[in-house]
Ligand SMILES: Nc1ncnc2c1ncn2[C@@H]1O[C@H](COP(=O)(O)OP(=O)(O)OP(=O)(O)O)[C@@H](O)[C@H]1O
């Protein structure tokens with residue numbers, strides 16, 4: 389018994405095979421573990437296996453429907469379902485192989501043989517679904533040829549899909565289309581070779597056909613429509629996925645760029661901050677050394693004026709007079725009017741020279757202290773870059789005396805009365821150098837504020853005590869002056885870097901003092917009742933931690 393083909397359905401089956409092949413080639417990229425995340429690639433594997441499997445199966449099923457025998461045919465649903473499941477498993481195997489990052493020849497051949505046998509099983513189980521009696525006989529050569537074609541088609545499909553899987557360019561799409569054509573024809577070729585191998589005995593009947601004749605064309609179109617819809621949907625989702633993946637990649641790239649730029653900006657800021665910090669420290673050193681140098685200058689000026697007006701010149705003259713009368717020195721001292729006053733004069737001279745010497749020694753002492761302070765300032769600056777702890781036991785009274793001494797020259801010059809109100813305080817653990825710098829700055833500012841007061845004598849008061857405040861015990865040092873005072877408006881800006889009202893000022897002193905106080909855990913505050921009403925600066929430091937030998 390011979391059958392014949394409905395060529396329209398044959399063409400439809402080939403078209404379905406080609407579309408299914410294209411879908412498989414397209415999905416190979418989605419399942420690839422090199423381009424997709426693990427979870428996503430598994431999802432794509434499941435989707436791909438169902439759509440590619442349905443594609444191959446419906447090609448086969450439409451091919452069966454295209455075959456018309458002179459007896460009514462119906463298909464066993466169970467066997468048809470089994471053949472569909474086999475097609476899906478075969479597709480899953482193919483996509484599993486394509487998931488691998490590299491394709492070894494051994495895996496390729498093993499996979500192709502497995503797929504070929506799978507596709508053949510699907511086909512021949514599909515034939516069993518026809519339930520022909522007597523059973524269909526197969527031509528051995530064509531049967532083997534159909535299996536070999538299935539293996540060959542699978543081999544080609546795997547190779548092509550692996551080559552094209554990660555490519556999405558226009559050229560790659562063309563290559564996929566061409567390859568899908570070849571693959572589709574190969575799959576259809578297997579099917580029709582398998583059909584050619586089948587021999588139907590004359591008078592064969594289909595057992596299932598008793599249920600009624602099926603309209604093959606309608607069924608074929610329905611299957612094809614469902615399959616093509618599934619395949620198209622899969623392709624659309626795959627295209628969207630690729631589109632989003634591309635967008636994500638672009639986003640990730642720009643995010644990376646922004647992050648890099650932010651890092652660079654941060655680096656520049658850190659460098660800038662460090663340079664600014666270094667400049668600030670340098671500024672601090674220069675400012676404080678400058679303050680102390682004022683006092684060095686005053687002391688040096690005093691010493692040089694003492695030396696210039698020194699009584700030692702008069703001594704030289706007196707000695708000269710004695711040398712001139714060396715021959716009759718006794719007579720000269722007893723009878724000459726100049727000689728008679730000479731011993732008394734020499735006496736007075738020795739007292740004056742001794743006093744001169746004493747003031748030179750005092751000034752040199754103050755000069756040495758100032759030079760030592762300059763050394764301290766430089767050492768403090770150096771300790772910023774090291775780890776040295778700057779805290780040491782300090783007698784606050786001595787420290788205030790030192791600060792006054794450093795400013796002594798200019799205070800004396802402007803005839804400022806200094807009032808000291810600091811009783812004996814316990815030894816405290818303090819950052820001595822920083823404290824000294826703050827006090828020298830405050831005293832120097834107070835002195836400058838009093839410079840403009842010319843109509844009356846100025847007074848500077850230094851107070852120090854330990855106060856019991858709400859937040860604990862605090863060392864409190866006050867520097868009070870009766871100078872030009874501070875307006876309410878300026879009071880608010882006093883500690884800002886660069887704020888100055890003085891012609892030669894830098895606006896650095898109070899800023900660095902406030903920072904210093906903060907670093908010691910304390911505060912520096914200012915108060916003034918207004919212009920012309922003097923000012924009070926209060927430094928408060930915690931003593932509970934600074935207590936050394938109470
Ligand atoms: N005792 C004070 N009485 C009145 N005004 C003061 C007093 N101390 C500071 N000021 C005001 O605060 C400003 C800032 O003081 P700061 O010590 O920071 O800078 P400066 O003395 O002007 O300059 P420099 O940086 O050289 O010390 C001063 O210009 C002055 O206007």
Ligand SMILES: [Mg+2]
Nearest residue numbers: 829833897898
């Ligand atoms: Mg100042």
